[in-house]
Amino acid sequence: MNVHPDKAALVTPLDWTAETPAARGPIVANGPHANAIGVHAGAYAPYRALAVATGALGPEHRPDLTATDPVVTIGPYPTWRKPFATMDRFGHMVNNAFAKDIRAGIDVRPSIAIAAGELRFPEIVEALGAGRLHADGKVLDRAGTIHVTKIAIEPVWHLPTLAIRLGIGDALLRRALVEQTGGMYPALVERPEIEVFLPPIGGTSVYIFGDPSRLGTNAPVTCRLHDECNGSDVFGSDICTCRPYLAFGIESCIRGAQAGGVGILSYNRKEGRALGEVVKYLVYNARPRAACGDREEDYFARTKAVAGVEDMRFQSLATDPLTWLGVRRIDSWASMSNLKSDALRDAGIEIGQHLVIPDAMVPDRARVEISAKKAAGYFS
Amino acid sequence: MNVHPDKAALVTPLDWTAETPAARGPIVANGPHANAIGVHAGAYAPYRALAVATGALGPEHRPDLTATDPVVTIGPYPTWRKPFATMDRFGHMVNNAFAKDIRAGIDVRPSIAIAAGELRFPEIVEALGAGRLHADGKVLDRAGTIHVTKIAIEPVWHLPTLAIRLGIGDALLRRALVEQTGGMYPALVERPEIEVFLPPIGGTSVYIFGDPSRLGTNAPVTCRLHDECNGSDVFGSDICTCRPYLAFGIESCIRGAQAGGVGILSYNRKEGRALGEVVKYLVYNARPRAACGDREEDYFARTKAVAGVEDMRFQSLATDPLTWLGVRRIDSWASMSNLKSDALRDAGIEIGQHLVIPDAMVPDRARVEISAKKAAGYFS
Numbered sequence: 085m086n087v088h089p090d091k092a093a094l095v096t097p098l099d100w101t102a103e104t105p106a107a108r109g110p111i112v113a114n115g116p117h118a119n120a121i122g123v124h125a126g127a128y129a130p131y132r133a134l135a136v137a138t139g140a141l142g143p144e145h146r147p148d149l150t151a152t153d154p155v156v157t158i159g160p161y162p163t164w165r166k167p168f169a170t171m172d173r174f175g176h177m178v179n180n181a182f183a184k185d186i187r188a189g190i191d192v193r194p195s196i197a198i199a200a201g202e203l204r205f206p207e208i209v210e211a212l213g214a215g216r217l218h219a220d221g222k223v224l225d226r227a228g229t230i231h232v233t234k235i236a237i238e239p240v241w242h243l244p245t246l247a248i249r250l251g252i253g254d255a256l257l258r259r260a261l262v263e264q265t266g267g268m269y270p271a272l273v274e275r276p277e278i279e280v281f282l283p284p285i286g287g288t289s290v291y292i293f294g295d296p297s298r299l300g301t302n303a304p305v306t307c308r309l310h311d312e313c314n315g316s317d318v319f320g321s322d323i324c325t326c327r328p329y330l331a332f333g334i335e336s337c338i339r340g341a342q343a344g345g346v347g348i349l350s351y352n353r354k355e356g357r358a359l360g361e362v363v364k365y366l367v368y369n370a371r372p373r374a375a376c377g378d379r380e381e382d383y384f385a386r387t388k389a390v391a392g393v394e395d396m397r398f399q400s401l402a403t404d405p406l407t408w409l410g411v412r413r414i415d416s417w418a419s420m421s422n423l424k425s426d427a428l429r430d431a432g433i434e435i436g437q438h439l440v441i442p443d444a445m446v447p448d449r450a451r452v453e454i455s456a457k458k459a460a461g462y463f464s
Numbered sequence: 465m466n467v468h469p470d471k472a473a474l475v476t477p478l479d480w481t482a483e484t485p486a487a488r489g490p491i492v493a494n495g496p497h498a499n500a501i502g503v504h505a506g507a508y509a510p511y512r513a514l515a516v517a518t519g520a521l522g523p524e525h526r527p528d529l530t531a532t533d534p535v536v537t538i539g540p541y542p543t544w545r546k547p548f549a550t551m552d553r554f555g556h557m558v559n560n561a562f563a564k565d566i567r568a569g570i571d572v573r574p575s576i577a578i579a580a581g582e583l584r585f586p587e588i589v590e591a592l593g594a595g596r597l598h599a600d601g602k603v604l605d606r607a608g609t610i611h612v613t614k615i616a617i618e619p620v621w622h623l624p625t626l627a628i629r630l631g632i633g634d635a636l637l638r639r640a641l642v643e644q645t646g647g648m649y650p651a652l653v654e655r656p657e658i659e660v661f662l663p664p665i666g667g668t669s670v671y672i673f674g675d676p677s678r679l680g681t682n683a684p685v686t687c688r689l690h691d692e693c694n695g696s697d698v699f700g701s702d703i704c705t706c707r708p709y710l711a712f713g714i715e716s717c718i719r720g721a722q723a724g725g726v727g728i729l730s731y732n733r734k735e736g737r738a739l740g741e742v743v744k745y746l747v748y749n750a751r752p753r754a755a756c757g758d759r760e761e762d763y764f765a766r767t768k769a770v771a772g773v774e775d776m777r778f779q780s781l782a783t784d785p786l787t788w789l790g791v792r793r794i795d796s797w798a799s800m801s802n803l804k805s806d807a808l809r810d811a812g813i814e815i816g817q818h819l820v821i822p823d824a825m826v827p828d829r830a831r832v833e834i835s836a837k838k839a840a841g842y843f844s
Contacts, residue, residue, distance in 0.1 A: 113646060114646065118646075121646065121647070122645075122646050122648070123644070123645055123646040124742070125739065125740035125742060125743060126645070126646075127507065127664070127665060127666070127740065128665070128734075128735075128738050128739060128740050128776065129644065129645040129646070129648065130641060130645065130663045130664075130665050131665070131734070131738040131776045131777070131778065132644050132645075132776060133637075133640040133641045133643075133644035133645055134630060134637075134640070134776075134778055135772075135773055135776050135778075136640050136643075136644045137630065137632050137636055137637050137639075137640035137641075137644075138630050138631070138632055140773050140776075141772045141773045141776075142772065143643075143644065145772035147743075147746075147769075147770045147771065147772070148769040148770060149746070149770070150750065150769070151749060151750040151753040151754065152746035152747070152749045152750045152770065153749065154749075155749060194742060194746065195742065196742065197741075197742045197743075197744075197745035197746045197749070198745065198749075199745040199748040199749050201695065201699075201701050201703070202701065202702045202703070202829065203699050203700045203701055203702070204700040204702055204827065205699065205700045206586030206587065206590075206700070207586065210586075229702070234695065234699075234701075234745065235745075236740075236741035236742045236744070236745045237742075238740070238742050250514060250517065250518050251518070252517050252518055256517055257513075257514075257517050259517075260513040260514070260516050260517035261510060261513045261517075263513075263516075263523075264503070264509065264512050264513035264516045264517075264523065265502075265503055265506070265509040265510065265512075265513055265664070266493055266494065266498075266501065266502050266503040266506075266509070266649075266662075267501070267649060267650070267651050268502070268509065268648050268649055268664065269646075269647060269648055270647070270650060271647050282646075283510045284507070284510075284645070284648065284664045284665075285507060285508070285510050285511070285664075286507070286666075287740075287741065287742070289694060289695070289741060291699065314669060314731070314733075315581065315614065315669070317697075317698045318697045318698055318710070318731070319581075319583050319585065319614075319671065320583045320584040320585045320586070321581050321582065321583055321614075322582045322583070322584055322609070323581070323582070330698070351694070351698070353694075354508075354511070355508075358508050358511040359505065359508060360505035360507065360508045360616075360618070360667075361577075361616035361667065361669060362504070362505060362574060362575065362576065362577045362616045362617075362618050362667075363505060363527075363577075364577075364616070365577035365578065365579040365614065365615075365616045366527075366529070366532035366574065366577045367532070368579040369531060369532050369533065369534075369535060369577070369578075369579050370530065370531040370532050373531035374531065389527075389528040389530070390527045390528060390529070390532065391527065392515075392521045392522065392525035392527070393515055393520050393521045396508065396511045396512060396514075396515050396520075396521075397511070398511065398514055398515075447584065449582065
């Protein structure tokens, strides 16, 4: 099994912080030119393996990127001078920036895609009907359709930068990534000269409200960082405030864009505080069964008993998409999480006004969550 | 890096198809007793690695499973005699079935969790208001709250069974899983005697409508298999019919449960036909930019040009949760996908009535998708 070429063959040099794509070099995850561990769309790699194994997909397939380019220009911004830990800031430009390499047969693929979108979000239609929002014909039209730019970002980890951000050594990080995953990608340890890792985890979906060309200017920014909660975001489970906060975030972003600013909703695939849904449901069962019922003081304790930690999201990883969008200041911040706001401040992003979700949007059963979070220092 | 013990140390025997948990043996993914490759909640394993690397989580943490047991009994059913390829049918029982092993210090963890839930789904509230649904006080109450049982299932692949189901050899499957992921889990090839793999991919969330004790009886089953589409399911993107079909599926499941049957909505984390969201957005851009506009004949062609295949979902993997729920026949089937219905029939599950989504639920912009699917043989 010689998946990665030997050291002498690392023929695609990378200078991670170089200012231009040409000086930085392409990220290559496949073939003799590979300078990254893992593959693109890593969270779906086992499915791709099944497609190749069954003959549905040729192992030599290369994407035809004709007409796939972003619908808007993002960057470069002055904020791009900071080193990114979790994404490739040139990931949306590869079709042009590395056209020569692609023509030469090197397998360079986008890790970011940018499309236009139209959304119908029931709570926004309702807010429009109730007069809490107004249609401007651009951001939000009279039928309730929201016009957005949507961006999919795959995780691209630069391990030396990630180690610095987490305050640990590069070797310790690599060793933990192999050992704590049960032996996933031994190359992380065996090939320390490879700096880039495409981890098989969910990425980030960013929705931009308003004119994206205002990004990186002084236009006021409204923002919510939202971590996936499938049960609430999709199905409307009433045990937590996730979808209500999402609706509140979208409503706030629309309002900010209509006032001449830009709204950013960054959605991270980190189900159940990155503990997964099985752990989440185990905790749901344990909470009300505790001796004294579902009390706020047990909210985090039961999670810790099952999972070992209360939270595994590492919000310091979630700031890169905002830095990538040129954000230096969030004028209106739709979140109650101190973990998120602390991470933003550490990333050099100022926060102005904290928006507070209206009480009417919080389901009754979710009040234990809100109280527990306040008691734990959220909002502080 | 000696993550997996050597062959002689495979001290936890597994007899995959054995009838009882005791005869089957526990699935162990960690420590000297490991008989599986990978780890539980594998899709979040890199986050766990960060938690250990930063000292937030002790590597020796074992979950405290007190009071986490399922809220209802699922199985055994006669359908459990068929071999499962993608899940552990005893995954919800480990706290009791393997209590002795757990007490002895063996790291056995649930791969399935079952909780009660209450949902507020805006389209259902609307259907109730419009008189298309009625409140019965059990499945659906007058406030629009839906009472469900929700089940989170992590993927647990039995590689020999999976290979048979895909019609390929076990060695070919293992080799592709290593090579096409860029060298993830070389133990898949190096340790062919280990039969179980916990792949780092999203799992399945199942919502049961009505009384779960009716599962495995002759009570009529209403069912939708839904594959994740974050942009539509969460944000209401109008380019596809995913959320409308989800709403239709939930509405149908409620109706089925109210008529004395049971509704099953099985939600698979397979974003963008298991191609991921970056590929999906690249295709969104390419479709309307094609010479003749966004035509139904290009719908699948553009996906294939970018991704190499039109679809990577492998619906034959999606039938196990239904088999696990004792389903032998789906009386009312809320889907237009022939890929799904063919897979069900291959799994020995009969399909009765095909429910058709009302035209009013299909967004205008999504008509290209519907037409393309019909032209490609969906519904056939």
